[in-house]
Amino acid sequence: MDKVKNILKSNSRWRKKGFDFIEVTLNFYGNMIKAYESKLEDITVITEDDRKSDKLVIVRKVSNPFWLIGEVLPYGRNCEIIHPPEVRHKFIKEINIITNMYKDGEAV
Numbered sequence: 001m002d003k004v005k006n007i008l009k010s011n012s013r014w015r016k017k018g019f020d021f022i023e024v025t026l027n028f029y030g031n032m033i034k035a036y037e038s039k040l041e042d043i044t045v046i047t048e049d050d051r052k053s054d055k056l057v058i059v060r061k062v063s064n065p066f067w068l069i070g071e072v073l074p075y076g077r078n079c080e081i082i083h084p085p086e087v088r089h090k091f092i093k094e095i096n097i098i099t100n101m102y103k104d105g106e107a108v
Contacts, residue, residue, distance in 0.1 A: 025083040032078040
């Protein structure tokens with residue numbers, strides 16, 4: 001078995017402080033425009049005028065799209081992932097998988 005013979009301490013930082021993240025753009029519609037509560041990860045600052053529009057556009061820092069999909073799914077048609085395309089397509093793929101599970105109407 002190989003053994004570690006020496007460990008050297010480095011004073012340099014190998015990555016930025018905190019988690020890596022991507023910026024995701026979400027559009028909220030319908031009752032979610034007024035009901036949406038800002039999150040710490042939101043980059044967008046919401047004004048009252050924003051809530052008077054037919055959609056609320058939010059840009060948010062996301063460290064893992066998996067958790068974003070779980071958060072967005074219950075909002076149904078009242079929330080849409082706009083950007084980046086990779087996260088949008090991942091969400092579409094998840095919706096298609098769920099749809100196919102229920103397509104036949106019988107449990108597997």
